[in-house]
Each structure stands twice: as structure tokens, then as C-alpha cells.
Amino acid sequence: MACLSNYTIKGIPSSCEPNLAGIAEAYLGYYGDFTINVDLSAHTVTGFTAESGKKLYKYEFAKQTGSLTSTLTKDEANGTRYYTNAVALQFTKLEASKHLEVQALAAEKLVGIIKDNNGKYWLVGYDSYLSAADTTAQTGQSYDDLNGYNVTMNQMSAYLPFEISYAQFSSAIDE
Numbered sequence: 001m002a003c004l005s006n007y008t009i010k011g012i013p014s015s016c017e018p019n020l021a022g023i024a025e026a027y028l029g030y031y032g033d034f035t036i037n038v039d040l041s042a043h044t045v046t047g048f049t050a051e052s053g054k055k056l057y058k059y060e061f062a063k064q065t066g067s068l069t070s071t072l073t074k075d076e077a078n079g080t081r082y083y084t085n086a087v088a089l090q091f092t093k094l095e096a097s098k099h100l101e102v103q104a105l106a107a108e109k110l111v112g113i114i115k116d117n118n119g120k121y122w123l124v125g126y127d128s129y130l131s132a133a134d135t136t137a138q139t140g141q142s143y144d145d146l147n148g149y150n151v152t153m154n155q156m157s158a159y160l161p162f163e164i165s166y167a168q169f170s171s172a173i174d175e
Contacts, residue, residue: 020117023066026089027056027173031109031129034172038126038162045123045164048172055174056113065090068114068122070160085124085155086133087112092148094137102149106132110153113169114161121169122161130155 033054037047050056067088074081091098111125124130133154140147 018118021067022064022117023068023087024115024117025061026059026066026087026115027113027169028059028105028110028130029054029056029172031111031125034111036111036123036126040159043160043162045126045162045168048123048164048168050172054172056111056169056172057174059089059091061089061091068116068124068161081158083157083160085130085157085161086152087114087124087130087154088150088152090146090148090150092146094139094147094149098149099137102135102137102151105151105153106135112153112155113164121164121166123164124155124157124161126159126162127157128155 029050033051035047035049035051036045038044039046067086069086069088071084071086072081073084091102109129109131111123112130114122114124116122130153132151134150134152136150138146138148138150
């Protein structure tokens with residue numbers, strides 16, 4: 001076993017299954033409103049509980065405009081290692097109501113559950129909160145440019161995002 005990890009390498013087999021890039025939807029809520037338990041050995045969520053009356057909110061966007069990216073930063077001399085988990089979302093059409101929502105996303109400490117285009121859900125915000133790193137609002141110049149918003153939120157974590165089932169968090173969704 002390596003000295004920087006409690007994990008053991010075991011190999012990864014190749015897969016012939018279809019694999020689609022990108023994300024399909026995002027659910028965001030206030031970081032302090034949820035209790036999250038994980039199984040580190042299986043890298044999965046074992047419990048996700050919302051405080052009474054607290055909710056996750058669904059964010060929808062056009063196909064191929066959202067992503068979840070995890071980037072490792074490691075310094076062996078210092079013995080440190082962490083991931084920057086970045087959620088990038090794009091919303092079309094500038095509107096006052098969206099201005100307010102983007103400003104709220106930029107100001108708050110969040111937890112996120114991201115559905116990828118393979119139907120898997122990923123929790124971002126287990127050991128630290130997700131927060132806005134970059135937002136832009138733009139009119140575009142050409143007719144085919146974006147008129148809308150780009151929002152990127154980051155979480156610095158000791159872990160890659162955790163897999164979570166829809167059943168574990170569905171009761172917390174504001175519908």
C-alpha cells in the first residue's frame with residue numbers, strides 16, 4: 001500500500017458499454033442544509049438527509065453546455081493531495097430573473113448533485129462546499145453567439161465526487 005493513500009490499486013478493465021460525455025442536469029442546495037454520510041472504501045454515498053423544509057433545486061441547461069471536471073493537485077514533498085471539482089453550467093438568454101439566480105449562485109456555499117449523460121449521479125460537496133469561481137453574462141456579438149450566462153463553481157476536496165443514487169436524494173428536490 002502506498003504511503004499517500006488508504007486505497008489499493010487493483011486495475012481497471014476495458015468497457016464496451018456506451019459512454020457519453022457531459023452532464024444532463026444539476027441539483028444545487030445550501031451546503032449546511034444536508035447531512036451526508038459516505039463509504040470511503042466503496043466511494044459511494046450511504047446517507048443524504050435534508051434538514052426539515054430544506055431543498056435541492058434543479059438547474060436545466062441546453063445539451064452539451066455543462067460539465068463536471070475533477071483535477072488533482074499534488075505535492076509529494078509536502079505530502080499534500082486534493083482535487084478541484086468544477087461544475088460548469090451555461091444558461092441561455094439574459095433575463096432579470098436569471099441575473100438574480102446567477103448572483104445567488106455566486107454568493108452562496110452550495111452542495112451539488114450532478115447527473116451525467118450516462119445516467120449516473122455524482123455528489124460534489126461532501127467534505128467542503130461548492131462555490132462560484134467564475135461567472136459571466138454576455139449578449140454575444142454574432143447571431144449564433146451565446147446570449148446568456150456561464151457559471152463555474154469549484155469545490156476543493158480530498159476526494160473525487162461520490163456516486164449517489166437518485167433514491168437517496170429525490171425526496172429533497174423542490175418540485
